[in-house]
Amino acid sequence: MSRVYNFSAGPAMLPEEVLQEAAADMMDYHGSGQSVMEMSHRSAEFKAIIETAEQDIRELLDIPDNYQVLFMQGGGNQQFAAVPLNLAQNGVADYILTGQWSKKAAKEAEKYLKVNVIASSADKTFSYIPDCSDLPVSEDADYVYICENNTIYGTKYKTLPNTKGKELVADVSSCFLSEKHDVKKYGVLWGGVQKNVGPAGCAIVIARNDLIREDINPITPVMMNYKITADNHSLYNTPPCYTIYICGLVFQWLKRMGGLDEMKRRNVEKASVLYDYLDGSDFFHGTVTNKEDRSLMNVPFVIGDKDLEKKFIQEAKEASLVNLGGHRTVGGMRASIYNAMPKAGVEKLVDFMEQFEKANR
Numbered sequence: 384m385s386r387v388y389n390f391s392a393g394p395a396m397l398p399e400e401v402l403q404e405a406a407a408d409m410m411d412y413h414g415s416g417q418s419v420m421e422m423s424h425r426s427a428e429f430k431a432i433i434e435t436a437e438q439d440i441r442e443l444l445d446i447p448d449n450y451q452v453l454f455m456q457g458g459g460n461q462q463f464a465a466v467p468l469n470l471a472q473n474g475v476a477d478y479i480l481t482g483q484w485s486k487k488a489a490k491e492a493e494k495y496l497k498v499n500v501i502a503s504s505a506d507k508t509f510s511y512i513p514d515c516s517d518l519p520v521s522e523d524a525d526y527v528y529i530c531e532n533n534t535i536y537g538t539k540y541k542t543l544p545n546t547k548g549k550e551l552v553a554d555v556s557s558c559f560l561s562e563k564h565d566v567k568k569y570g571v572l573w574g575g576v577q578k579n580v581g582p583a584g585c586a587i588v589i590a591r592n593d594l595i596r597e598d599i600n601p602i603t604p605v606m607m608n609y610k611i612t613a614d615n616h617s618l619y620n621t622p623p624c625y626t627i628y629i630c631g632l633v634f635q636w637l638k639r640m641g642g643l644d645e646m647k648r649r650n651v652e653k654a655s656v657l658y659d660y661l662d663g664s665d666f667f668h669g670t671v672t673n674k675e676d677r678s679l680m681n682v683p684f685v686i687g688d689k690d691l692e693k694k695f696i697q698e699a700k701e702a703s704l705v706n707l708g709g710h711r712t713v714g715g716m717r718a719s720i721y722n723a724m725p726k727a728g729v730e731k732l733v734d735f736m737e738q739f740e741k742a743n744r
């Protein structure tokens with residue numbers, strides 16, 4: 384068996400140890416005589432799986448007791464609607480636009496409340512994070528919304544915005560569990576799991592108790608209702624059981640490794656291999672203009688010649704380095720190097736880039 388290094392932005396690589404554990408559990412999960420895919424979501428086995436998963440993510444992120452952890456279906460895009468539906472009280476929210484995902488979130492929110500865009504980096508193709516230290520936050524804003532790591536453009540907030548006392552809501556899909564988030568600084572943070580945590584099928588929402596309200600927009604579908612999800616411990620209906628189970632195995636993998644500080648140390652070391660090479664090359668160019676805004680997870684770069692870029696992506700694939708094409712809206716290349724990408728994968732990519740540069744410059 385030969386596995387490839389998968390640089391996809393999502394669904395993405397999972398830790399090999401986790402895949403092996405899942406394979407070993409496949410035919411007979413812990414003596415139950417069945418796989419997790421087949422068992423009742425009301426069974427004692429699954430109850431233990433979801434409760435342990437919640438406990439483990441609470442430990443990994445030091446989630447305070449006054450926050451709930453919700454496993455919700457519908458992925459990231461569903462949260463674009465769930466956030467305004469659950470949080471609107473005054474019917475106003477401030478959005479900071481740093482890429483496609485915050486733009487989409489703002490567009491969806493506009494169906495349910497008044498959206499004010501209080502900062503944007505659209506002027507330079509989202510290649511930086513705007514200064515968010517003194518923004519014109521709306522007096523009656525129910526929340527200030529950000530996408531913390533911009534999967535497509537490869538930027539990340541290194542300092543959270545000054546929300547002037549308003550609730551911060553963050554989409555952390557592509558940096559979830561890559562390092563510690565200081566949960567108490569957010570009203571709500573949420574992430575689709577298929578980027579850095581597990582297989583597609585679930586978004587994990589971490590929300591403070593007082594923001595999980597009964598008196599919300601009455602059109603809110605049951606499946607997007609934070610209060611109903613919380614009251615039912617994410618088991619209102621049949622949840623994506625297998626996805627939750629794999630997320631749980633990933634949480635245990637992270638704990639065995641030493642937790643999120645160790646994960647961050649590895650991610651910094653790994654990303655440096657690629658960034659150092661890009662900084663020293665006059666053939667490949669990173670597209671993020673401010674170095675301090677660079678993501679540890681998604682690294683977009685270009686050659687500046689479309690034919691060469693196409694050739695690069697094709698030849699990389701032949702060398703088992705797959706999914707290096709940039710997002711369809713920006714082109715070029717992008718290496719997503721999430722938690723499960725080993726350092727050896729990034730080193731192999733850099734070796735390949737060196738050879739490609741020599742052969743094609």
Ligand SMILES: *Cc1c(COP(=O)(O)O)cnc(C)c1O
Nearest residue numbers: 458459460484534554556557575
């Ligand atoms: C992928 C992604 C999304 C969309 O997630 P889906 O589960 O496909 O809806 C939203 N936000 C960010 C930051 C992402 O990377």
